[in-house]
Amino acid sequence: MTSVPFPVPHATVPFWRTELHVLDSHQSTPELPEKQDVVIIGAGFAGAALAYYLSEQDTSVPKRSITILEAREACSGATGRNGGHLRPDIFNGVAAHMKTHGLDAANNVATFELENAEALTNLIKSEEIDCDLRPVVSGAAFVDEAEAADAKKLWDDMLEKGSPALQQVTYYGPEDAERVSGIKGALALYTFPAAVLWPYKMVMHLLAAAVAAGVNLQTHTPVHAVSPEADSEGYWTLETARGAIKARHIVFATNAYTSGLLPEYANTILPCLGTCARMVATASAGPPPLPSCGIASKSPNTIHSYWGARPDGSFIVGGASSYRDKREFWYRNFDDSALIGPSIKFFAQWAGKSLVGWEEAEMKIENIWTGVMGYTSDDLPHVGAVPGKKGLYICAGFVGHGMPNVLLSAKAVAKLLRDDTPLTESGVPACYETSSERLRGARQTA
Ligand SMILES: Cc1cc2nc3c(=O)[nH]c(=O)nc-3n(C[C@H](O)[C@H](O)[C@H](O)COP(=O)(O)OP(=O)(O)OC[C@H]3O[C@@H](n4cnc5c(N)ncnc54)[C@H](O)[C@@H]3O)c2cc1C
Known part of the structure; x- marks a missing residue:
């Protein structure tokens, strides 16, 4: 196995993936579209929530074209294989963050996690998502x-x-x-x-809603590389196992595998x-x-x-x-x-x-x-605009603790992409924002 992380074939089968959704291996179109406004890489909780909020909140005319590229089946990464806990870490987590990032940051993280848990619970209830919550x-x-x-x-x-x-x-x-x-x-x-829940069922509901709103879902489509820069029209090129696709915006919802496509995160997301x-x-x-x-x-x-x-x-x-x-x-x-x-x-x-x-x-x-x-490297997720690469965004690095963090992080990235709303205005703790300083800090401690 190389040291550059990419999803591997023949993954072990988690309990959560024993009742598969009809979209599990879905490809909305037989071929990949040539050009898109937004490509989301990854169909875990982050990718599904991004697609859900980007399509739900889209008032642009014409609507943005959005494609999700997923290397394996939908929700076959960490989200489909986790412990099923929606558990804001308001004791151990606060203590750990207080030691390394200070009391204010620790309190902001705890508040954000509680807000996430409430938002996800409300979403599950209002959309009647059958996920054993x-x-x-x-x-x-x-x-x-x-x-x-x-x-x-x-x-x-x-x-x-x-x-x-x-x-x-x-x-x-x-x-x-x-x-x-x-x-x-x-x-x-x-x-x-x-709370405890069946994460796969929750995520598949979000993906199904996004697909129903016009999002193109392409499972079994690993992305091998992203061009080092955008072309003169502002489009980035993604090389996939099924051909190339161009996108004005790319969101990396690639969690553990992020540095396979963004090498600058190699010491940052492990x-x-x-x-x-x-x-x-x-x-x-x-x-x-x-x-x-x-x-x-x-x-x-x-x-x-x-x-x-x-x-x-x-x-x-x-x-x-x-x-x-x-x-x-x-x-x-x-x-x-x-x-x-x-x-x-x-x-x-x-x-x-x-x-x-x-x-x-x-x-x-x-x-x-x-x-x-x-x-x-600092136990905090990376959310926001990829430093120095206009049009690229990240929503990844959720450690072992994504369930009370992903939903509102993804919602905030959708807002940032749509109308430049700063993440902190959407309630995301400032310490979650990805930055060259955090990437530099990780290189120094590697
Ligand atoms: C064993 C285990 C137990 C856990 N328990 C809990 C828990 O109880 N509670 C909790 O809060 N958190 C838990 N977590 C963590 C939680 O599951 C994650 O933080 C969360 O699911 C992250 O969601 P995500 O969408 O960012 O990542 P993922 O679900 O991993 O999604 C990323 C997706 O990107 C795809 N991808 C990556 N690279 C490429 C590429 N090059 N081309 C195309 N597709 C690509 C992957 O295939 C994957 O589907 C656990 C994790 C594990 C592994």
């Missing part, structure tokens, strides 16, 4: 004494400094954490509102492999734990992981971080056609080791898959 109480649990103490210190610090999002977080100490979470040996627990499994209890299940939670644990007696409970009683479990110190398994790895070896043992042991009363439970790994996340 289920509001849950989610948790962040700590089992290691030192980590629990650090988390408590951070919590106190954040309370003192002031973070509006914390009003939605409840803290449980050592007396209550295990009972409330259902996690063995939990010493600290922070709970907050979240493909990192993750894994999830759908686990079903076949016998002697214990009492239900919190329906959604993450466990931070360095201890071999508990398992560092996160999960969301499905309406059918199964769990989507992710994390599997027992292999994290072996970077060759995941770092700059974009091969989602293979499983991560050590994760299979981890999933098999997950419930017995982690959940109170589940020691005798027989758990079956019903589905197991891998997926590629777009980690970024």
